[in-house]
Amino acid sequence: MADITDIRAILYTEKTLGLQEDGMVVIQTSPKMTKNGLKAVLKEYFGFTPLRVNSLRMSGKVKKFRGRIGSRPDYKKFYVKLPEGAQLENLEA
Template sequence: MSTKPEHYDVIVKPVITEKATMATELANAYAFQVARDASKPQIRDAVEALFGVKVTAVNTVVTKGKTKRFRGRPGRRSDVKKAYVTLEAGNSIDVSTGL
């Protein structure tokens, strides 16, 4: 599968948190922040093309933005869509290298 420019638009960045690291170690699942309008098949194709791995499942979650205060004035964080991508046994991704 060849890499297309659209694949870089689907995956925004890897999510490196304690929860995402635990998912990697326990279930061979990697977390990525993805475009809000990205579908599961698009995410699967992008991960397989960019990293050269075989994906078995894609689970997505939309985290609604919080209202926070900045210098006393209320502001709103953006909504974020994350994808938890489960890989076949034997496949792995080094998320520290970047895209």
């Protein structure tokens, strides 16, 4: 079962701010989150059901630091279409 702790952040970039004007929010979550799980979390904690949810699996980049190879963690991005008048508030990531 998905939980609010699986949501890592709401992404704020130039592209996502442009999408927010059209009622679309981009959410970064853990890789185990599903579309139905995200819908259930949004309904339970924020009181609305999204109109549309699209998901994108992102692999962590491989990086070098002081000669050692490591990688950033994998995550999922969800593009969520909010209903009219709905907002995501009180989400500390």
